[in-house]
Amino acid sequence: MPGDKPAPKSILFLCGMNAIRSPIAEALARHGLPKDVFVASAGVRPGERDPFVDAVLKEAGLNGVMHGPQLLDDLEDSYFDLIVTLAPEAHHAALELTRSMAIDVEYWPTADPSTATGTREQILGAYRDVRDRLEMQIQKRFGKA
Numbered sequence: 735m736p737g738d739k740p741a742p743k744s745i746l747f748l749c750g751m752n753a754i755r756s757p758i759a760e761a762l763a764r765h766g767l768p769k770d771v772f773v774a775s776a777g778v779r780p781g782e783r784d785p786f787v788d789a790v791l792k793e794a795g796l797n798g799v800m801h802g803p804q805l806l807d808d809l810e811d812s813y814f815d816l817i818v819t820l821a822p823e824a825h826h827a828a829l830e831l832t833r834s835m836a837i838d839v840e841y842w843p844t845a846d847p848s849t850a851t852g853t854r855e856q857i858l859g860a861y862r863d864v865r866d867r868l869e870m871q872i873q874k875r876f877g878k879a
Contacts (some may be wrong), residue, residue, distance in 0.1 A: 741876065742815035742838070748828055749820040752803040754861070755844045756820055758787055759868045761796050764867075767876055774814075776806040778827045786849065790861045794869075799828020806831070813837065816837040818846040820868075824842060842871050 745767075747759040756775035763773045781803040788798045806827060816838045819825035825841045832839055844867065850860035 737834060744814045746817045746823040747775040748806060748816040748817055750777055750823055751779055752777030753781035753784045754787055754848060755864060757799040758865050760799050761791050762869050762872050765796050766872060776804050776809055778824050780805065780878055786858060786861045789858060790865045794865060818842055
């Protein structure tokens, strides 16, 4: 339930390559959370921008993340109140990073839609599912803005 945990003032969404899951989560959180909450996303290894991400965000009336994929190691400020990890490798990296820091880490297992096959519409369906599940998770965890 929203309110069970204190609302963080800074959130990092972390996944494998900062190409799909974490940019979707960042865009949704920027749109749905209060403007005084700092939201960022990153990956643990290099990735490339995924055009399906922009397509499913545009369908939802959202702009994509303006920056290209960025690495966790490249973030200027590595202190966040909360790191939300969306993939196992990201979760392990976050736990290692925060071993000596007072930063909460939450794991939200999220499917990788880039493994979807079939028609363009079927692939878009997998991306839409990730978008919709992340939106529900953000609302469940942080409540509506």
